[in-house]
Amino acid sequence: MSNIPADLKYTKSHEWVRTLANGNVEVGITDHAQGALGDLVFVEVPEAGKALKAGDSFAVVESVKAASDVYAPIGGAVVEGNTALGSQPELINSEPYGAGWIMRLKPGSAPSGLLSAAEYQAHLAAEG
Amino acid sequence: MGRRTPLYDLHVEQGARMVDFGGWDMPVNYGSQIEEHHAVRRDAGIFDVSHMCVIDVRGPRVREFFSKLIANDVAKLTQSGKALYSCMLNESGGVIDDLIVYFLTESWFRVVVNAGTRDKDLAWMRGIAPQFGVELTERTDLAMLAVQGPNARARVAALLPAEHREAALALEVFFGRELGPWFVARTGYTGEDGFEIILPAGEAARVWRTLNEHGVKSAGLGARDTLRLEAAMNLYGNDMDENQNPLESGLAWTVSFENPARDFVGRRALESLKSAGLEKKFVALLLEDRGVLRGHQKVVTGSGEGEITSGTFSPTMEKSIALARVPRGTGATVQVDVRGKLLNARVVKAPFVRHGKILVS
Secondary structure, X not given: OOOOOOOOEEOOXXXXXXXXXXXXXXXXXXXXXXXXXXXXXXXEOOOOOOEEXXXXXXXXXXXXXXXXXXXXXXXXXXXXXXXXXXXXXXXXHHOOOOOOOOEEEEEOOOOOOOEOHHHHHHHHHHHO | OOEOOOOHHHHHHOOOEEEEEOOEEEEEEOOOHHHXXXXXXXXXXXXXXXXXXEEEXXXXXXXXXXXXXXXXOHHHOOOOOEEEEEEEEOOOOOEEEEEEEEEEEOOEEEEEEOOOOHHHHHHHHHHHHHHHOOEEEEOOOEEEEEEEOOOHHHHHHHHOOHHHHHHHHHOOOOEEXXXXXXXXXXXXXXXXXXXXXXXXXXXXXXHHHHHHHOOOEEOOHHHHHHHHHHOOOOOEXXXXXXXXXXXXXXXXXXXXXXXXXXXXXXXXHHHHHHHHOOOEEEEEXXXXXXXXXXXXXXXXXXXXXXXXXXXXXXOOOOEEEEEEEEEOOOOOEEEEEEOOEEEEEEEEOOOOEEOOEEOOO
């Protein structure tokens, strides 16, 4: 059973979204996603200032097993990428919702279409 | 639901992520495959290899049978217990499987073949067996554990009854021996020292748990793949198959042409290929740029295109490594198409890592 914190929002493509006090959002990949990928060896994070539309690939996470795109849950401008992942990609495996965050974004609009923890859990169950 | 080994429940109980491997439900890791890899290189790890197929072959003409059946020469097996790694070829020189054969007595040899090819291999062997009057028995009553790493043999020996302990530790590399109901061989697929133990299926889980208690780490197929690739050991289905010959798969060293009277299956095809001139060669690659090499990626060389047969990220080297089949004239450097970008790689001398040491600069 993977960990799905109740206070976050989710996407069907296994990203999570945390709204920060200043209105920006923090984005990463879920516990389910990191478990499926296995030990991560490379992570490419976006640079500050990059403009994104919802659904754009903004990062690539690469494990021994496979490389995977990470998709923007909301459009906006990248505030910062988590550069610690350059030397410690395994933070995504060990702390997917904490130190393993991938980018912080200033949203261009209110988030829409995101799943609650319960909806994400149902989505995982349906995916099999 | 795939086929299950006697250790299936144990794997699930230990939190393994299970995957289908050649029709079997097998553990890919128990948490971190990189940690499992390091445990084998530095200490000791244990793998379930019970999905592989153990076949006992008996009859007074068993030696002649293997002399015909496989590309390596069992004439090299003069001491009881000695093992031989070989390919089994079809008439076109293509590889049906790679295997290890043990000489036990002049009327009993044991052979271990891959899980995914067991049915095909058995059918092929049964087709040739009648010519030599040998009987093949698939040993489905047995399980197989691979305990690998610099401390592996000591940990296994500590579990053996006193009268078998010395005999186990005295085993030379590539020798096996019956020790009570166990068959213990100093063989492996990791580039580290260790034992592969063939034992009654009912004992496997107890032995595994006892070894865990003695500090041997459970390790899955993910670590098994990164370890064998660091050791530049071929994986059937990736590095060679029925459409590839051993000479273009880095396995020329396992084919023996020495005895001109030994007409092993595939010999004539290989000799024709050699006279015509082999077009490809098999190389070890080290990626210089950031990224991960993977099977089927295109290799771009000054002499034409080749293909990665197996690629991964080496936990020991912290770089990406691969095996590849490339045009014969390929030089010291190549490029590889990794997700649309051409990355630089260097041809190096295999193996990449052995006995915990990185051999490539």
